[in-house]
Structures are given as C-alpha cells and as structure tokens.
Amino acid sequence: MKPSVSSILFALVRFELFGTTLTDDVKDCITPELLPGLYALSKAHDLSHLVADALESLGLLPPDCEATAKFQKQHMLAVYRYQQLSGELAILKDCLEQAKVPFLPLKGSVIRSLYPEAWMRTSCDIDVLVHLEDLDRATALLTKQLDYKISGRATHDVSFYSLSRVHVELHYTLIEDDHAGGSSTAVLENVWQNASLLAGTEATYQMSDEMFYFYHIAHMAKHLEGGGCGIRSFIDLYLLDRDASETTITARNALLAKGGLLTFAKACTLLSQVWFAGAEPSELSKRLENYILSGGVYGTVETKVAMQRNKHGGRLRYILSRIFLPMSVMREIYPILKKHPLLLPVCHVRRWCSRISAGRFKYAVKEIGTGGTLTQQTANSASQLLHDLEL
Numbered sequence: 001m002k003p004s005v006s007s008i009l010f011a012l013v014r015f016e017l018f019g020t021t022l023t024d025d026v027k028d029c030i031t032p033e034l035l036p037g038l039y040a041l042s043k044a045h046d047l048s049h050l051v052a053d054a055l056e057s058l059g060l061l062p063p064d065c066e067a068t069a070k071f072q073k074q075h076m077l078a079v080y081r082y083q084q085l086s087g088e089l090a091i092l093k094d095c096l097e098q099a100k101v102p103f104l105p106l107k108g109s110v111i112r113s114l115y116p117e118a119w120m121r122t123s124c125d126i127d128v129l130v131h132l133e134d135l136d137r138a139t140a141l142l143t144k145q146l147d148y149k150i151s152g153r154a155t156h157d158v159s160f161y162s163l164s165r166v167h168v169e170l171h172y173t174l175i176e177d178d179h180a181g182g183s184s185t186a187v188l189e190n191v192w193q194n195a196s197l198l199a200g201t202e203a204t205y206q207m208s209d210e211m212f213y214f215y216h217i218a219h220m221a222k223h224l225e226g227g228g229c230g231i232r233s234f235i236d237l238y239l240l241d242r243d244a245s246e247t248t249i250t251a252r253n254a255l256l257a258k259g260g261l262l263t264f265a266k267a268c269t270l271l272s273q274v275w276f277a278g279a280e281p282s283e284l285s286k287r288l289e290n291y292i293l294s295g296g297v298y299g300t301v302e303t304k305v306a307m308q309r310n311k312h313g314g315r316l317r318y319i320l321s322r323i324f325l326p327m328s329v330m331r332e333i334y335p336i337l338k339k340h341p342l343l344l345p346v347c348h349v350r351r352w353c354s355r356i357s358a359g360r361f362k363y364a365v366k367e368i369g370t371g372g373t374l375t376q377q378t379a380n381s382a383s384q385l386l387h388d389l390e391l
Contacts, residue, residue, distance in 0.1 A: 003029050005037045006293055010275050013047060013235065016054040017116060018276065030060045035067035041293075043070075045231040046122050049078030053120075082119035085109075088166040089126050095146055096128075097203050101138050104129040104195060104205045106171065107219070110212070114239040122232070125167035127157075131192065132172045139170065155329050174215055176222055183260035184218050191215070210251045213240060217256060217265045221391055228295035231275070238272040263390040284388055291385060324348060 003011070003026055014020035030038070042048040052071035055061045061068045089109055096103045105128055112121035130138045139158060142148040148160040148168065157171040174188040194211040198204040207215065216236060223229040244252070256262040271288055273279035281289070327344065331337045334347040 012054040048074040129171040187259040234272040
C-alpha cells in the first residue's frame with residue numbers, strides 16, 4: 001500500500017529527531033508532486049522546519065521547485081525564531097533575577113532541551129510564571145525597564161510585546177478558565193509548592209518532574225478541548241516519556257490520577273508511541289489521531305465548535321457563550337468589573353467593538369455561524385471522544 005502523506009511526515013520526523021532510517025518505499029514516494037501536500041500538513045502542525053531539514057539531509061528537495069523554497073524558508077525562520085526567542089528570554093531572566101522576582105520558565109523554553117538541537121523545538125512566544133502577588137511588580141519591570149508593551153490580559157496571564165516584537169506571556173496562574181476540569185485545577189494550584197530554586201540562581205525556579213509532566217498533559221487537554229492539539233505536543237510527550245524510570249512514571253501517574261487526566265494521558269502516550277515508535281494503535285488512539293491530524297496546531301473552526309458546543313451543552317448555549325463571556329473571564333479582561341460589576345454590559349460592548357477593530361469580527365461570525373450549522377454527527381463524534389478520554 002502506498003504510504004499516506006501523514007505516514008511520510010512521521011517517517012521524516014523520526015529520521016530528523018531519532019535517526020530512524022527511511023525505507024525505500026517512503027523515499028520513492030517523496031516526489032515533487034507530493035511536496036505541496038507534505039508542506040501543507042507539516043506547516044499546519046508547525047513541523048515544516050523539521051521536514052525541511054530532513055529532506056535536505058536526504059537530498060530529496062529538488063531545485064527550482066516552489067515547495068522547496070517554502071520548506072527552506074521555514075527552516076531558516078525556525079533558526080531565526082529560536083535565536084530571537086532565546087536572546088529575549090535571557091534578557092527577561094536577567095531582569096527578573098536582578099529584581100529577585102521569583103519566576104518559573106514554562107513550556108517550550110524548558111522542553112527544547114530534550115531535542116537534538118534547540119532550534120528544532122519551535123515556539124511562538126515566551127511563557128513564564130510569577131506569583132500573583134508579584135504580578136504588578138513584574139509588569140512594572142517589563143514595561144519600564146525593558147520597555148515592553150502590554151497587548152492584553154486574560155484569566156491567567158498578561159501579554160506583552162518586546163521591542164523586537166517577541167510575544168511574552170507573564171502567567172500568574174496555570175489555571176485557565178473552564179479548561180481540563182476541577183480536579184486538575186486543584187493540582188495546578190500547588191505549582192509553587194512543587195517547585196525548587198534552580199542551582200546558581202536567586203529567583204529562577206523549576207517544577208518537579210511530575211508537575212511539569214502534569215502541566216504538559218493539562219495544556220494538551222486544554223488545546224484539545226479548544227479544537228486542536230498539534231503533533232508537536234506529542235513529540236514533546238514522547239521525549240518526556242522516552243527515558244523515564246518506573247519510579248518517575250509512578251509519580252507522574254499518581255498526580256495525573258489525582259487531577260483526573262490519567263486516561264487522557266495514557267491515550268496520548270499510546271498515540272505518541274504509535275507515531276514515533278511503531279506501537280500498535282487502539283480504537284481510541286485511531287479516533288484521536290483522526291481528530292489531531294484534521295485540526296493542526298490550533299484546530300479548525302469546525303473542530304473548535306464541535307468541542308465547545310458539546311462542552312456548553314448544545315447549539316444555543318454555545319452561541320450565547322461566545323457572545324457573552326462569563327463574569328469570571330470578563331473580570332480578568334476588564335479589572336474595573338471587580339469594583340464596579342454593574343459595568344458588565346458596557347464591557348461586553350467594548351469587547352465586541354475591540355474584536356471588530358482587531359479584524360477578528362469575520363472569524364467570530366464564522367465561528368458562531370458554524371455553531372449553528374454543525375451536523376449532529378460531528379457534534380456526537382466530538383462528544384464521544386471527550387467522554388472516552390474522560391475530559
């Protein structure tokens with residue numbers, strides 16, 4: 001049987017990250033005609049730079065080809081992005097260290113150390129966690145000392161842009177409103193109790209292994225519930241699992257069970273092993289694979305609506321939830337509501353206007369429209385997947 005584009009993508013990722021040899025039947029399928037589809041899939045999951053480097057190493061990128069130019073551009077962009085992010089992270093760390101503001105680096109800035117080369121693990125921003133009581137002080141440092149510009153505030157972080165246009169998210173909690181369930185919230189509330197000061201520093205902390213693993217799984221669950229969870233998260237998971245001892249696995253599983261994410265974690269672990277170690281898939285992992293491959297890093301409008309409509313209990317409730325965000329979310333976006341809750345209608349109008357001015361109105365209309373036209377079969381499929389993953 002002729003290999004699918006997705007199976008060729010996984011073969012190239014295995015070659016690039018783990019040194020797995022490509023079979024002749026896979027090599028024979030990598031033709032100029034296949035490259036556009038391979039580029040589209042890898043780009044959707046932010047893996048085109050890995051595929052590009054693998055194809056270049058194998059001599060499978062033909063000259064004078066549009067797809068070749070696109071792959072090479074993504075390769076160069078990944079290296080450039082890494083250099084830019086790592087430079088800005090060093091500046092940010094130095095600023096917080098000098099001010100002795102305790103902070104925890106999160107996500108890609110930590111996990112890229114597991115990759116063969118750091119540039120291979122791309123990120124679109126820098127994420128760090130500070131104590132809520134240090135948020136105002138840290139914000140003042142970033143805006144006054146580093147000249148960062150605040151670009152928004154959510155229920156769990158404040159967003160900034162540096163002078164070099166690097167996006168920085170200053171988290172003050174790992175709990176994101178309405179995601180991954182109440183049990184995981186109870187675990188993530190204890191992140192600082194499960195953190196230790198990094199040797200040789202005065203303010204840089206690191207999570208315990210099991211807490212970092214739990215947060216990674218919870219973040220995957222959040223993205224899946226939101227409509228998309230890309231292949232990259234499964235690569236991260238495979239690397240985290242690859243050299244784990246039995247003691248480590250036991251500690252991780254105990255925390256996952258406490259947070260209600262053990263079933264989801266096991267399904268994701270199996271799928272990562274199917275993709276990167278040749279494990280046999282289960283019926284659930286096949287359905288999860290179809291969902292992941294169809295959505296890309298952030299999901300399609302359809303996958304997002306299917307998950308959220310199920311979560312909110314039907315079409316009408318979903319549409320209303322997108323138009324009128326809950327008070328708990330609105331208070332974080334507009335802090336004035338904490339003192340003056342009667343201003344909620346005004347803040348709703350302001351939010352709607354901001355979406356129009358930011359050019360997101362058409363997407364919002366499309367999203368709400370999709371919520372009204374989504375087939376029952378698609379909604380049921382999303383509902384069943386969430387149920388089987390115990391999310």
